[in-house]
Amino acid sequence: MSAVVSIAALLVGSGLLLLAGGLHGLLLPLAGLANGFSDASLGLLGTGWAVGYVSGCLAVPVIVKRVGHVRAFGALASLAGISVLLNLLFMDAAVWIVLRAITGFCFSGAAMIVESWLNERSTSETRGRIFGIYTMINLGATTAGQMLLTLGDPTGFFFFVLGSIIYSLSLLPTALSTAASPQPLTQARLDPKKLWRNSPIAVVAVFMVGISNGSFGTLGAVYGLRIGLDVPEIAIMMSLALLAGAVVQIPVGMLSDRLDRRLVLVGLAVTAMSFGSSLSFFGGTDPTLTVLLIAGFGGVVYSMYPVIVAHASDHAEPGDFLRISGGLLLIFGAGTMLGPLLASGLMTFTYPGALFQVTAAAHLSMMLFALWRMRQRASLPQEDKSDFVMAVSTAQITTPETVSLDPRTEVDDTGGEI
Incomplete structure (x- = not known):
């Protein structure tokens, strides 16, 4: 206290x-x-x-x-x-x-x-x-x-x-505040080759999750208005999605600590596609059903990012957690730039539910790549896995300094640079 x-x-x-x-x-x-x-x-x-x-x-x-x-x-x-x-x-x-x-x-x-x-x-x-x-x-x-x-x-x-x-x-x-100013801020630096050598699935998956979460976070409210929800229903819908993401992380984290995290990502991707397909075809038929489906969708997609970071951390060398996680953050940000562009274009020329076709395509790509990688590299022994740590999985809230606060971060001699 x-x-x-x-x-x-x-x-x-x-x-x-x-x-x-x-x-x-x-x-x-x-x-x-x-x-x-x-x-x-x-x-x-x-x-x-x-x-x-x-x-x-x-x-x-x-x-x-x-x-x-x-x-x-x-x-x-x-x-x-x-x-x-x-x-x-x-x-x-x-x-x-x-x-x-x-x-x-x-x-x-x-x-x-x-x-x-x-x-x-x-x-x-x-x-x-x-x-x-x-x-x-x-x-x-x-x-x-x-x-x-x-x-x-x-x-x-x-x-x-x-x-x-x-x-x-x-x-x-x-x-x-009377507290003394802290040390210089952590600087983000991207090293694609090192990230890829560490964990190819983490690189691909975090980019796809950026596309999905960026699309939904930006255009979820637009989807709600287009299918006839009012403003209070949309606010509740988007808030429940975020809160569900926090709650679902608890069982997802426990599961990923016991199983191959790539298998957990595959399961999350399949579940997200199921919720997305339901919203794409049945969203708007009943406001309560739509809000509940969105909550389920948010619970799944907002729990993917910390599983990806944990998987990358499993394969990181001692002292490399800052660099690996910071690089993944920048790739996640690149995905959030692309996702809203793709989703808004498709929604303009088709129908509101096309938003979830974009998220489904991202999750399908992540799932297929994860399944392929599972054939290329065996899972880590249980004793070599790092701990899962709950994290806010939107680029809106995650920065390199968030990574520095993560309890998995180890002190290194790089001067704070990622």
Whole structure:
């Protein structure tokens, strides 16, 4: 408890940041549809976010090195709040795409700064508990942000202003903190050859999961509106998907610690395709059934990422967890750039349920590659496997500093670079 109390201000700042992010992320597609934006434009919002988010993971450490943690966090949180207000002032799809990229950049940088402080304040004895509390707060805050939209009309100005206010509030805990600034931020670096040698299935699977989760996270609300759900139902639907992903990770993690993790991924992929097919063909026939199917789909797809990271960790050399996981994060981000583009294009020319045809194609590709790899490499002995660690499996919440907080991270002599 003393460790938690010492970082309470940072946890509050992180919670406010994710609260604003959850609200903002669901608000834009709903408001965009109300203002006549095309499905393709809304898909580009997701791509813009992913481009900005990955760019922030790469560039913000350099900014922090020049101006310091507190100044950088204040600038990023303020710019994110300004971007929300500019969304309100300029009801234009092209402007929104650019603003969404700026918000993604600011959001990832601000999250990295908070996480670096948490990492600095944790010890080998408290790291696991702090990581778990941090993960739960982020999930709860993101869900609460989405559920705020049940309180009013997303087409007015209220939620844009509220989102900007919450972004601004998130900078207060770090601005007023008396704790010394932490060490330089972790920098992400991609080494494709090393990643591939470590685990080909992890590389392919994390890219496919990025396509699937990026498509669903960006266009799930669009799908809901297209099939006739109202705003409260959509908010509940997207929130249940995220919460189900957290709950399902518990049995999935236990199973993957006992079986070949590739076999677990195959099972998750088949289950995701089953839920996706049901939503593709039967979504909209009954609102309650649709929401429940989405919850099941979210439970499966949001539990894949930590299984992939655990599998890659099984084969990583000592001291390489940071580099391997950080590289997978960038590949995941690349998938989230491509997924919304593919899904929005298909939805534009066919029907709303085509969203789940894109996710099914990604899961089928992952399943087939996993089955092939199982014939090429035997599974690890049980005693050589690393521990499964629950993680938030959306690029919106995961940064290189999240990887640094992971209790599996070992201290190495690389100066913090991934």
